[in-house]
Amino acid sequence: MRSRMLKASAIGTALVVGSVVLTACGDDGGSKAEKPAASESGSAGAEEQSTAAVRGAYDKTAEAETAKMTVEVKAAAGGQSVTSDGEGAIDLADGDSTMTLTAEGKTIEQRVVDQVLYQKAPGQKSSDGKSWMKIDLKKVAERQGANPQQVGDPAQSAAYAKAITDDDVSKVGTEKIDGVNTDRYKVSVDVARLPGGARLRQQVGPTLPMQIWLDDEGRIRRQQVDMTIKAPASAQPEASASPQQVKVSTLMEFSDFGTEVDAEAPPADQVADMTDQVLRGGQNQG
Template sequence: MKLKHTAVWAGFTAATLLAASACSAETTKKAAEAADDAQGLIKAALTRATDRTQNLGSADVRMTTDLGNGAGPVTMDGTYSWGHGFAFDVDMDTKAANMGQLHAAPKTRTIFVDGAYYYDVDPQPSGPLKGKEWMKIDASAILGEKGAQALDGSTGAGSPVASMRGLKYANNVDDLGKETVDGQRTHHYKAVIDRAHMGKFKEVYGNQDNPFGAMTGGADSITMEVWVNDKDLPVRLTEELGKVTVTMDFEKFGATAAVKAPPAAQTGDLTDVVKAQKQQQG
């Protein structure tokens, strides 16, 4: 209880003030305990959703990334897998992804598996892509060593379930009530992760010298919103990292096709070319 108007309290006896102080302290304590209980209930619900998502291992997802640079969002639609390491097989908008010089079709199939990106391109008349249908670039050439390591291993880092796991770092969570999303009844939650609570996120997002940091401007916080259905599964998940907004809509969990790399004979490797270009750019 804050003493905003001192004059009002001037005539009160010491006993009255002590009683008021005791009441205020008790009320504050109960309010804090209630808030802690509410936060605990929300985090328990988010933990159930995370565990359920983790166990199913894959999903069909429509992911939209807006870099906040006025160029418009990039949409990737397809399978994401995290059961045995992070992988995806998706179609993305060719123009929005700046792939028009290498691929004439409106959609470009993109695969990530075993630490490398593969882009379905038109065979080129010369160079590393001469007569090739796929362009390969190792993740380290695009994300740097730390970024590539973040995607490596069997934990599913970088996948939708990794975003769900990031909720455990949240220092502030809110229950925004019930909403209908994509025809499903859901519960809407919001979580904010500040720099002090980012955990491993700091290694990826906290430095402007890496690609993630450059895109987000070295974000000081991550705001996440998730809509969870009555099966304890996310229907939609959004992340705001600085100027970047990522939205994931989940269509189906589990029972998705395995993600495989294209045949080596049909693939041209541009990893060294991309690394050399980055070195030249400083």
């Protein structure tokens, strides 16, 4: 049970996080933090600058239109761990992407087109012989509301900006990523301010620790999100004396801004729609 739950969490998070990371973010929204009074120390001004840099990063990254992307998801529970890796390219304007994901020695081909996730695993076919499965991400989000996997959903990227205040951001230094100079920030996202925050708070806690690395143009080069997910009661082993938790760390990197992205849906006669099964599974888990 634990191994199955852990694998599902790791791969499931990678599916959504790796699918689309930044869709059209629009403005950074939310109320602006009040400016410090003139009598306050200069550190307040530095904090405000850091917050502005982080909050504006999503828009500035989206302005690059496209990028190559890698994602690494590590999940651990009950003394076991699973790591999944992905690489591909993403259209930062509409969220379409192509990726290859690898977990536990298995490779999955993935595409996201018009908010629909398509996946193909070698040697695996549906009961009617179709080699691709699809999940309507928008339908799942509308029916289930926020869940831990949606923390990495690109549709929530703008929401990060709205959920960050001056007290939530601190600059911790500089670092080179693939030869590019970056500023590194630690961020604490107020989960209650995210869409579906009430439900999400029950599953991941009140705050979401995040680190973000920005280049000289204010674009995201690396982002790391760490969370501890509380498993639904229905997923708990019967003999478990305490709630099962899965610790998930997701690391994303962006490079080669402006790269070509060619994401197309597979032929319809090769696709099996798994959306309803996903929705039923979510309902069974409470």
